[in-house]
Amino acid sequence: MKIKLWGVRGSITTTGPETAYYGGNTSCVDVWEDGCVLVLDGGSGIQKLVLDNELVTKRIDVLLTHLHMDHIQGLGFFSPLFDPSMEVHIWGPASITRTLHSRLSRYLSPPLFPVLIRDLPCKLTFHEIQNSHFTIGPFTIHTDYVIHPGPTVGFRVSGRRSTFTYIPDHEPALGKNGIIKSSQWLSGFDLAVGADLLLHDAQYTGQEYLKKKGWGHSSMEDAGLFASMAGVKRVLFAHHDPSRTDIQLDDIFTAFQEKNSYTFNYQLAREGMEIILDDL
Amino acid sequence: MPAYEIEIILNRQLADCLSIPVFITDTMGNLIFYNEPAEEIFGKRFEDTGEMPVEQWSTMFRPVDEAGIRLPPDELPLVKTLQNATPHHKTFWIESLQGKNQKISVTSYPIIGRTGVMSGAVAIFWKSNDE
Ligand SMILES: [Zn+2]
Ligand SMILES: [Zn+2]
Numbered sequence: 001m002k003i004k005l006w007g008v009r010g011s012i013t014t015t016g017p018e019t020a021y022y023g024g025n026t027s028c029v030d031v032w033e034d035g036c037v038l039v040l041d042g043g044s045g046i047q048k049l050v051l052d053n054e055l056v057t058k059r060i061d062v063l064l065t066h067l068h069m070d071h072i073q074g075l076g077f078f079s080p081l082f083d084p085s086m087e088v089h090i091w092g093p094a095s096i097t098r099t100l101h102s103r104l105s106r107y108l109s110p111p112l113f114p115v116l117i118r119d120l121p122c123k124l125t126f127h128e129i130q131n132s133h134f135t136i137g138p139f140t141i142h143t144d145y146v147i148h149p150g151p152t153v154g155f156r157v158s159g160r161r162s163t164f165t166y167i168p169d170h171e172p173a174l175g176k177n178g179i180i181k182s183s184q185w186l187s188g189f190d191l192a193v194g195a196d197l198l199l200h201d202a203q204y205t206g207q208e209y210l211k212k213k214g215w216g217h218s219s220m221e222d223a224g225l226f227a228s229m230a231g232v233k234r235v236l237f238a239h240h241d242p243s244r245t246d247i248q249l250d251d252i253f254t255a256f257q258e259k260n261s262y263t264f265n266y267q268l269a270r271e272g273m274e275i276i277l278d279d280l
Numbered sequence: 281m282p283a284y285e286i287e288i289i290l291n292r293q294l295a296d297c298l299s300i301p302v303f304i305t306d307t308m309g310n311l312i313f314y315n316e317p318a319e320e321i322f323g324k325r326f327e328d329t330g331e332m333p334v335e336q337w338s339t340m341f342r343p344v345d346e347a348g349i350r351l352p353p354d355e356l357p358l359v360k361t362l363q364n365a366t367p368h369h370k371t372f373w374i375e376s377l378q379g380k381n382q383k384i385s386v387t388s389y390p391i392i393g394r395t396g397v398m399s400g401a402v403a404i405f406w407k408s409n410d411e
Pocket of ligand 2: 066068148169216
């Protein structure tokens with residue numbers, strides 16, 4: 001399984017030399033195996049996504065964790081949608097009252113976007129997901145609702161030899177005393193348990209989180225605790241706060257590392273990073 | 281053991297912030313959480329008991345009507361909620377630990393998340409000060 005990160009910034013894109021190292025594009029990751037690709041989230045990073053591996057079929061699956069702008073804003077600029085020879089499948093959560101198609105149409109329609117979904121030339125199919133299990137090519141995918149404002153899921157993607165868990169927006173600590181230290185009471189636990197790699201929300205420092213409770217995101221401490229409880233092998237801290245420069249991110253992460261040690265390897269997610277999981 | 285649905289987890293986190301007694305069960309009626317104010321009514325601490333099977337915790341209350349006659353389980357709000365996935369409310373008496381009857385009102389509601397499937401129920405106990 002090969003994973004590439006196309007966008008790891010949270011909330012809004014950032015541009016400029018001061019964020020060039022970790023990158024300013026919002027959430028998007030691709031996952032390859034056996035010539036098949038999954039695109040996780042359609043943030044601004046999707047615009048740069050290059051299908052540099054050989055696709056065995058003319059099919060691409062885009063899986064959306066939720067429909068906050070930073071996870072869909074690049075969709076309208078994803079070139080396969082405009083290619084009549086491509087088969088594109090979009091998977092994402094519906095709401096209680098509106099279909100996925102109708103929810104996405106709010107963005108992919110005038111005045112916010114010039115093209116209507118129905119006018120996209122590719123062969124487009126929508127799939128609604130909740131607490132779901134399904135397969136796409138060589139991938140087995142498990143999705144569960146996780147704690148974040150609005151219908152939001154995380155993904156557990158298993159290939160032939162490895163498992164990647166993707167939960168970029170998640171606040172498992174929401175409550176009076178934070179995370180309940182029992183796996184049964186941990187939002188997202190079933191998605192992450194024993195995963196080879198976890199990409200998880202770590203937008204805030206512990207101090208910042210105290211002022212941002214209920215905003216839907218995690219501190220680095222909570223991301224670390226979540227990963228420990230789930231027994232993952234490696235973690236990428238992601239959804240970097242848009243106000244952070246590369247230097248600030250490095251400083252915060254260094255200070256965090258001095259205070260926190262885990263049995264697993266953890267690092268900051270960086271745009272352009274590639275990971276081959278089967279080699280771990 | 282798989283994790284509970286997030287609507288169950290969030291109900292526990294909410295109950296933990298409330299000053300009213302709250303009991304949370306799974307769909308079978310097993311007690312999976314009760315908060316600190318509920319500990320007072322129950323006479324037990326969640327920290328000590330952990331989760332309790334329905335057979336065990338349901339026998340710890342003796343619900344009776346005004347005349348002191350034992351109420352059948354089917355008349356209790358939480359049991360009704362678990363049976364038909366709708367909210368219920370009732371005022372009755374329970375025999376307290378000291379053998380004295382305590383008047384309480386119970387409001388129960390089903391926990392039904394975005395999947396539309398009931399994943400548990402909540403019972404809120406309102407202690408009445410009159411006899
Ligand atoms: Zn986000
Ligand atoms: Zn979000």
